Amino acid sequence: MSSFQDNNTKDDQEARGFRHSDPIADEALNWFLKLQEDASDEQRRQFSAWFNTSERHQQEFTKLEEIWGAPAFTKAVGELKTVSAHPSTNETHPRKTFRKLTGVAAALALMVGVTQVPDWWIYLQADYTTQSAQMRQISLPDGSSMLMNSETAVALDFEGPQRRVHVLRGEAYFDVLHDAQRPFQVTGGFGEVTVLGTAFSVLTSKTKDRVVLERGRVELTQLNAAEAARELKPGELSRISSNGIEESKEINPAEVLAWRKGRLVLEDVPLSKAIEEIERYYSSSIFITSSALHDTRISGYFKTDNMVEAIETLALATGADLYRLPIGIYFMN
Numbered sequence: 001m002s003s004f005q006d007n008n009t010k011d012d013q014e015a016r017g018f019r020h021s022d023p024i025a026d027e028a029l030n031w032f033l034k035l036q037e038d039a040s041d042e043q044r045r046q047f048s049a050w051f052n053t054s055e056r057h058q059q060e061f062t063k064l065e066e067i068w069g070a071p072a073f074t075k076a077v078g079e080l081k082t083v084s085a086h087p088s089t090n091e092t093h094p095r096k097t098f099r100k101l102t103g104v105a106a107a108l109a110l111m112v113g114v115t116q117v118p119d120w121w122i123y124l125q126a127d128y129t130t131q132s133a134q135m136r137q138i139s140l141p142d143g144s145s146m147l148m149n150s151e152t153a154v155a156l157d158f159e160g161p162q163r164r165v166h167v168l169r170g171e172a173y174f175d176v177l178h179d180a181q182r183p184f185q186v187t188g189g190f191g192e193v194t195v196l197g198t199a200f201s202v203l204t205s206k207t208k209d210r211v212v213l214e215r216g217r218v219e220l221t222q223l224n225a226a227e228a229a230r231e232l233k234p235g236e237l238s239r240i241s242s243n244g245i246e247e248s249k250e251i252n253p254a255e256v257l258a259w260r261k262g263r264l265v266l267e268d269v270p271l272s273k274a275i276e277e278i279e280r281y282y283s284s285s286i287f288i289t290s291s292a293l294h295d296t297r298i299s300g301y302f303k304t305d306n307m308v309e310a311i312e313t314l315a316l317a318t319g320a321d322l323y324r325l326p327i328g329i330y331f332m333n
Contacts, residue, residue, distance in 0.1 A: 028060035029323065063321055063333055066289070122168045126153035130170070133281045133304060135259075140165075144184065147173040149203075149259050150280045150304070170280075171203035173260060176216075187223070191240030194219045194229075201257055208241035214253040220245050264302045264310070271296045271318055275332075278314075282307040284328030293320055293332060 031047050039047070051057055123129055130136045130148045138146040141158040148154065152170025163184045165174070176184045178197030186193045186202050188209030193202060198216020202209060211220060213236055219229040220238060227244055236248040237256065255265045264281065266274050272294045275286045281304040288294055296318045302310040311330055315322040320332040 024056055025060050025323070028057065028064055032061060032064040064323075066333060123153050125155050126168055127156045129153045132283045133307070135262075142177060142179065142182070142184075144174060144176045146175075147260055149173070167202050167204050167209075169204060171201060171259070173199070173201040173257060175199045188240065190242060191223055191245065192221050194221070200232075208239045210237065210239050212237045212251065212253060212256050214257065259304060262304050264300075264304050266298060266300045266302075268297050268299050270294060271298055271314065271332075274298055274300070274314060278302075278307050278310055281305075282311070282328075284330070286311060286330045286332065288320075289331050289333045290320065293318055 027050065031050060034043065035047060051061060128136065128138055128146075128148060130150060130152045133150055135150065136148040136152075138148065140146055140156070142163055144163075146154070146165065149171040152172055153168040154172055155166040155168060157164040157166075161182055163179070163182045164187065165172070165185070166187045172186075174184070174186065174195075176195050176198055180196060184195045186195075188202050188204045189206075190209045191211075193200065193211055195216065195218045198218055199214040200216070200218055201212045201214075203212075211218065211232060213232040213234055215234045218232050220232060220240060221227070221229045222240055222245055225244070230238065230245045230248070232238055232248055235250055235253060237251045238248040239246045255267065258265045264277060266277065269277075272288060275288060279286055298314060298317055300310065300313060300317070302313070311332075312322065314320075315332055318332075323331040323333070325331075
């Protein structure tokens with residue numbers, strides 16, 4: 001570390017631990033966090049000396065200022081006051097709220113809570129759940145099987161003639177035993193899948209359900225709508241939203257369902273979509289703070305048990321600067 005940091009307080013020591021191969025990036029981040037609170041005149045003189053030591057120092061610090069000013073980051077930090085246990089009546093500026101909390105790690109942990117807090121009421125309804133980077137194989141009461149992907153919650157109804165599964169959150173793959181007298185039905189957020197004997201997956205999101213058929217036959221219907229059912233053929237994918245059922249398209253089920261074998265396949269998708277997929281297997285958050293990066297197209301093949309490698313690979317491929325904080329939060333700029 002630079003000699004200008006010899007007088008760091010205990011708070012500054014706790015803020016260290018930023019994992020970068022370049023120590024100057026660590027120094028810049030340490031100074032940046034320190035200056036968000038009311039630094040003393042002496043500390044500001046030390047910072048000025050550090051900042052003017054080299055152009056590299058100035059570049060690294062400027063990058064952090066750009067991240068701080070990014071709309072996505074500012075919005076997340078600004079919302080911290082809504083979850084603080086003891087909110088201040090006069091501390092409403094995001095920058096002040098950010099530093100008012102008990103240390104940078106606690107503040108960023110709360111930020112994750114604001115932006116990615118699980119829908120706990122969904123989990124209260126669920127019979128089975130999985131956490132981040134966890135898969136779970138379930139034998140259903142009728143002998144069919146269900147494989148749950150990361151961050152998934154499902155509820156079952158197998159009473160009497162019913163064979164119903166509600167995917168409340170996430171994604172599940174089903175291998176269904178044939179029973180002509182008891183159709184197997186899976187409900188998502190927007191649609192329902194009815195099958196007799198088949199293997200397929202249902203992925204839910206805030207805007208649509210995605211159905212992938214590996215083998216057999218399924219019929220798709222939109223919830224609370226009069227639109228006629230649409231049939232899927234093996235090797236096809238369709239989505240159901242509030243706007244109806246999309247036209248099916250041919251896909252490679254082995255790639256789309258690669259998560260069953262611990263793999264994530266990304267094929268020519270925007271970086272923002274790739275990060276969304278990666279976050280399902282990563283226990284913390286990843287922020288893209290440069291608008292120019294959001295739509296950058298990428299492809300890749302990753303192991304779901306090593307998402308850090310995936311994040312670093314995508315940063316390298318897109319030319320993004322990558323910052324990691326101690327609790328695992330990443331910023332791509």
